[in-house]
Amino acid sequence: MRLANSDTLPGIRTLLRRHSLPTSPSVKTMEPPPVVDAGRYMFNPTLKWDPHVEAYFSRAYGADHFSRISSALTRPSCYSSIRVNTLKTSTEDVKKKLIKYLHETNFAKEDSTSCITQNPALENVLYIWGTGPHEISYDRQPDEPIKEIIVSRKCAEAVLRGAQIYVPGVMACSSHVEEGDKVAVSVATEKPTDTGGWAIGITRGTVLHGIPSDVQYEDRHGLYIGEGIALMSRAGIFRAKEGVAIEMTNRVYRLPSFNDVLEGEIFLQNLPSIITARVLDPQPGEKILDMCAAPGGKTTAIALLMKDQGEIIALDRSHNKVMNIKKLADEMEIKCIKAYKLDALKSVSLSISDQNEVILEEQSVRVDEECYDLTNVRKDEKGRYLSNAETRKRMRQMRNGPGKNNSKGGKVVNSKGFAPNSFDRVLLDGPCSALGLRPRLFAAEETIDSLRRHGTYQKRMFDRAVQLVRPGGVIVYSTCTINPGENEALVRYALDTYKFLSLASQNPKIGGPGVVGSYKFDETHTEEWLTESEAELVQRFDPVSGTDTIGFFIAKFIVGSKSSS
Numbered sequence: 001m002r003l004a005n006s007d008t009l010p011g012i013r014t015l016l017r018r019h020s021l022p023t024s025p026s027v028k029t030m031e032p033p034p035v036v037d038a039g040r041y042m043f044n045p046t047l048k049w050d051p052h053v054e055a056y057f058s059r060a061y062g063a064d065h066f067s068r069i070s071s072a073l074t075r076p077s078c079y080s081s082i083r084v085n086t087l088k089t090s091t092e093d094v095k096k097k098l099i100k101y102l103h104e105t106n107f108a109k110e111d112s113t114s115c116i117t118q119n120p121a122l123e124n125v126l127y128i129w130g131t132g133p134h135e136i137s138y139d140r141q142p143d144e145p146i147k148e149i150i151v152s153r154k155c156a157e158a159v160l161r162g163a164q165i166y167v168p169g170v171m172a173c174s175s176h177v178e179e180g181d182k183v184a185v186s187v188a189t190e191k192p193t194d195t196g197g198w199a200i201g202i203t204r205g206t207v208l209h210g211i212p213s214d215v216q217y218e219d220r221h222g223l224y225i226g227e228g229i230a231l232m233s234r235a236g237i238f239r240a241k242e243g244v245a246i247e248m249t250n251r252v253y254r255l256p257s258f259n260d261v262l263e264g265e266i267f268l269q270n271l272p273s274i275i276t277a278r279v280l281d282p283q284p285g286e287k288i289l290d291m292c293a294a295p296g297g298k299t300t301a302i303a304l305l306m307k308d309q310g311e312i313i314a315l316d317r318s319h320n321k322v323m324n325i326k327k328l329a330d331e332m333e334i335k336c337i338k339a340y341k342l343d344a345l346k347s348v349s350l351s352i353s354d355q356n357e358v359i360l361e362e363q364s365v366r367v368d369e370e371c372y373d374l375t376n377v378r379k380d381e382k383g384r385y386l387s388n389a390e391t392r393k394r395m396r397q398m399r400n401g402p403g404k405n406n407s408k409g410g411k412v413v414n415s416k417g418f419a420p421n422s423f424d425r426v427l428l429d430g431p432c433s434a435l436g437l438r439p440r441l442f443a444a445e446e447t448i449d450s451l452r453r454h455g456t457y458q459k460r461m462f463d464r465a466v467q468l469v470r471p472g473g474v475i476v477y478s479t480c481t482i483n484p485g486e487n488e489a490l491v492r493y494a495l496d497t498y499k500f501l502s503l504a505s506q507n508p509k510i511g512g513p514g515v516v517g518s519y520k521f522d523e524t525h526t527e528e529w530l531t532e533s534e535a536e537l538v539q540r541f542d543p544v545s546g547t548d549t550i551g552f553f554i555a556k557f558i559v560g561s562k563s564s565s
């Protein structure tokens with residue numbers, strides 16, 4: 001078992017440490033809640049795991065450290081990182097505009113300058129510092145029940161990142177809530193059922209009475225995420241199909257929201273993703289493959305590092321997601337990105353005549369829905385939550401495209417694949433269990449079997465990456481999960497299967513070493529991780545470490561002569 005070591009990027013640790021102190025001007029004086037059972041209002045959720053997954057992760061990280069990881073995952077990072085599009089503007093200019101924006105939106109009325117910092121080692125990256133966790137006084141008199149609402153888990157996770165509460169996210173509400181009322185907000189999380197599954201045990205529209213006999217009264221302990229003002233009555237909330245139901249006025253975590261802010265000039269991107277593009281180290285003029293590219297965060301970061309010179313082939317198997325890559329590249333005025341719809345598993349073209357040939361996509365393709373990130377599908381372009389029927393319609397459109405006569409803003413082109421050895425560098429940032437994403441309030445949906453399926457899928461993708469990169473080229477593999485089965489075990493597979501691959505050192509290196517050792521699932525199956533020296537070459541971002549990032553993993557491979565295998 002290995003723990004993350006200290007960061008080596010100059011300045012970032014100092015910055016993080018400085019800003020994690022509750023001395024920022026935007027921190028309000030914390031007043032203890034005037035209620036007897038104050039503890040129940042402290043945000044202190046427990047992340048639930050499948051017991052076998054918990055045992056497996058405890059073996060990898062040590063039980064104590066895994067318990068700290070589990071707790072860190074329930075909180076958002078205390079800062080947002082923003083990558084500046086230096087093809088269009090300068091970091092200094094964006095900084096000035098953001099200071100003005102934060103001031104105008106009251107995020108940091110008194111001193112918006114000190115909540116933005118720039119790391120000298122990452123010249124186009126700005127950190128915007130939030131605060132929390134805050135204790136919130138819910139203004140309740142001892143003899144008066146507070147008015148309150150319970151929101152869905154996905155809604156609460158978005159609220160913890162700075163969003164408002166939209167109508168579909170509200171699950172339950174006190175009986176007499178009227179427009180303008182102040183309400184305490186808590187989250188419904190899953191509990192074990194008698195049949196061995198998990199359920200939130202609450203139906204939409206439930207009336208809350210705020211008394212101990214109330215539905216889920218005890219379950220709300222530690223799950224309050226703040227308070228807000230109702231913009232609709234209780235009846236209105238459950239009648240309306242869309243719109244903001246509650247405007248948050250006080251949050252346990254205060255982070256700025258950057259929806260539609262400085263479009264094309266900035267991209268909100270977590271620090272490990274920014275680092276991934278830099279580890280790939282793309283050079284102007286090279287030919288790069290981004291195998292699973294949507295929404296294009298890393299693709300555009302790579303384009304900036306190449307100064308928009310060369311060619312980046314950005315693939316995704318979802319029609320709408322390819323549209324999103326094209327839209328982002330257009331907004332950022334990047335020319336070197338060519339985005340195609342293609343299943344990366346079919347990205348190696350065996351027929352010489354097909355090489356690099358493209359055709360217009362007109363028919364639908366089948367894909368596995370389990371790999372979709374539903375978070376964004378459930379919201380419309382303005383971030384409003386959609387009904388289930390509308391969500392299903394959009395899912396169908398994502399898979400199949402909008403249809404020949406219904407295509408908005410350009411066509412998506414389908415690639416037939418690429419010849420072996422076509423690319424100087426390949427990035428594989430494929431679908432994963434996403435168990436490093438924060439904040440997360442439930443994790444038990446992943447079982448040992450589902451984690452293994454992710455690992456199998458990633459190995460098949462990696463095989464394609466190996467075929468497509470040229471001898472002497474580079475492959476970077478990354479995930480946003482803490483699962484060693486998708487990280488260290490993939491690296492083990494890669495090194496054991498392809499003897500011409502070797503691990504390369506990474507720059508910048510902020511994360512810690514990988515996990516060493518192995519895990520015996522049963523008599524027939526042992527999962528092998530890394531040796532000490534291999535572990536030093538990969539980069540694992542630990543949510544508990546001082547850098548306060550999401551859980552993330554990066555491995556960089558140098559490709560030797562392929563005939564040597």
Ligand SMILES: C[S@@+](CC[C@H](N)C(=O)[O-])C[C@H]1O[C@@H](n2cnc3c(N)ncnc32)[C@H](O)[C@@H]1O
Pocket residue numbers: 273291292293294295296297298299315316317318321342343344345371429430431432
């Ligand atoms: C983790 S996300 C990629 C994020 C992206 N690299 C970025 O930084 O913005 C994984 C992506 O893989 C895509 N995907 C899943 N299976 C795929 C496949 N077989 N071929 C191509 N893309 C796939 C999903 O649609 C999703 O957009």
